[in-house]
Amino acid sequence: MITYPNLYHLKYFVDAVALGSISGAAQKNLVTHPAISRAISALEKHLGTPLLDHRKKSFKVTEAGYVVVEQAKVLLAAASEFETLSLKLPAEETVVIKIGLSRTLSTAYLNPLLQEIKRKFPLSTVQVRFGTTNEIIEAVASGSVDLGMTIGSQSLATLKQTVVKKGQFLLVESTSKSDSDKRIESKSFILTEPRFETEKLRAGYRKQFGKTLPTLFEISSWEVIAQQVQRGLGVGLLPDILVSNWKAGSFRVLKAAWFDCPYGIYLHSLKARPQSQVLEFARDILASRRP
DSSP: OOOOOOHHHHHHHHHHHHHTOHHHHHHHHTSOHHHHHHHHHHHHHHHTSOOEEEETTEEEEOHHHHHHHHHHHHHHHHHHHHHTSSOOOHHHHTOEEEEEEOHHHIIIIIHHHHHHHHHHOTTOEEEEEEOOHHHHHHHHHHTSOSEEEEESOOOOTTEEEEEEEEEEEEEEEETTSOOOOOOGGGOOEEEOSSOHHHHHHHHHHHHHHSSOOOEEEEOSOHHHHHHHHHTTSOEEEEEHHHHTTSOTTSEEEOOOTTOOOEEEEEEEEETTSOOOHHHHHHHHHHHHOOO
16 A cells, blocks of 8 residues: 655654754644654654754754655645635535543643634534543543543543643642641642542552541532632642643642652544544644643
């Protein structure tokens, strides 16, 4: 079977050469530096020849690379012309995709995704549903959501699940609270409903201090927990992506040698469901986005 180069990989390579910079190509295409590097490596593997000679903080285009640049420009121009042709079928004009994610991820991922879909597929409709990790995964498994994005996952044989980012759960409290006792065993905690990270915290606390973790509130929303933490009501167990934009000095992270809990941000879709062009585009944007 004949295989063809990925057009995105060709575009990333052409942009990198034109700008003389991997970082410049990443900024132009709204993706990460590693995404550009992986695309060029994949292109080199596909063509079976090096295209760039990497040096410290720079690169030199190989002879084969210059040939590929010129051929890629022709292909990309043809693809651009093809995209403007009025050959769309009625069904393609009214594509609807359903995306589910937690509100915690919406700020970092949803707005950029909607902007890119609007630019690339102006006639498509995106329906967004918010929910907990379990709710989103169940919605994808039942077919009521096409693409889900969650912190944490479940093992379901019917789903294609991909880790797109890793992070860490943190124990966070506000610095606005006047509290001279810095010992973690003197604190009260605000947690979500029982999940892997909450049960790991409870077990670690009991093993370390020989008593039950003092839980002030159980709230099934990290956003609401964050609000209570900012008001100085207690220590919240929160994913680091949620506090990444908090004002420096407004909070502190409590260190506990007995508690370490990494997490993954997952994309979920049904293995058996055909993927539309819009859905594949949405998956690529979410997978390459780095908040």
